[in-house]
Amino acid sequence: MTTAPDQHRNGHVPAPDLPDRLRAVRGVVFDIDGCLVLGDKPGGHGGRALPGAVDAVAAIRATGRPVVAFTNGSSQVPADIAAGLRLQGFDLADDEVLTPAVVAAEVLAERYGDQPVLVFAGPGLVDVVAAAGVVLADPDRPTDAAAVLVGWDVGFTRDRLQAAAEAIWNGAPMLVASDARRFASASKPMAGVGGFIAQGLSYVTDTEYEVLGKPSDTAMLVAARRLGVAPADVLVAGDDLRLEVSMARRAGGVGVLVTTGVHGRVPVGEIAADQMPDLVVDALSELSARMLLADATASDPVNAPTALPADRVGA
Known part of the structure; x- marks a missing residue:
């Protein structure tokens, strides 16, 4: 059985406007467990970076887009998680890790x-x-x-x-x-x-x-504020349809399913409408390649971050 050139093995076909939407992304949220790393405890503790993940994060950051890593694990303080990720090669500051x-x-x-x-x-x-x-x-x-x-x-x-x-x-x-x-x-x-x-x-x-954590609207707003962009301008990449993808969709952002963790290659017919990813990739290197390609076809460079709404986080 063969698939169309842009069709993922789970049957998902990206929308025709995906390149435009990727080009419009102003900031990126990466899940940690099952997306950046696989470890033995939440937050990638004692784990290893997934193939291509370190270079993918660096490539996306090099486009001028800010990035954060967001785990739903709360067993470690963010600074300790960040230190562990740096040991695995990720160039992430303490304040670029959210829990x-x-x-x-x-x-x-x-x-x-x-x-x-x-x-x-x-x-x-x-x-x-x-x-x-x-x-x-x-x-x-x-x-x-x-x-x-x-x-x-x-x-x-x-x-x-x-x-x-x-x-x-x-x-x-x-x-x-x-x-x-x-x-x-x-x-x-x-x-x-x-x-x-x-x-x-x-x-x-x-x-x-x-x-309060993913996939709440509050979590998305806090992440967007840390990135300095509006929630609708954020791309969220993760391995869980219920968490990262649904959070992105509710905010009007771009949701990317990475098949290296919880959900793997879920047949598209089994995915709920509010959890349908905009893109499915088997590695983050595929995502960074698509974003770089989308940027290369743009007539204008990535614009400055969109101003944030004045809504209170805890309202």
Whole structure:
């Protein structure tokens, strides 16, 4: 069986205007696990760069477009993740790595000010929100909490469940760093901890929760602000249709599925309309090649970044 020249092996055919849309991209968000690297823990910890990924990121940055790497893992602080990525060859500064903790720090500060927030997570989340000035609630006084934030808490015990439930029963909203079911690793799919806790709390308290990490609109806005461009001018590349691709689509940006992680070569007929990628590639080198080709056919160079909207992140 043969495919058309521009048809991916999963049956996906890019829209005719894809070169124009790639040319219009002003900033790029890369997922980490299953897109840039494959490791044994979230954030590419202890992993290896995927073939061609280092050069692809460098090539896209060389076009003048800013880039960030965004993982839904919150077990490490962004600076530690960035250091690990640099060891694997990626030229990424500490402030070019985003996690749900970065989003949470902005949201909690804006919404709750000096009101205490009950946080269940490891240092990768707790340290980041505390450094941003968020007041941490005392687990022994859960009804004082203005909100509950759930992250990657491998020590979530019966006592913590009770404290979180009491806070939520008392009216505190539940925020979740990420409820991703799984993420790609070097050896096998790894189960998501935060989503497991959040689903359990949702059941116990009969309360819905708000996701702050990918694919939330809030996460996209924070990423776009870090890039200095509007959300609609962002390309998001990742291995998860539910996370990176859907986040890009809702913002009006470009969503690219990389088949090196969670979703692989999903038959196009099985993809929901709101998760349909604009482009499917088997390696990031294919994406950088397409972007360079699109730029080469432009009559004008890449324009200056579009001004950002004045919307508040935590609104």
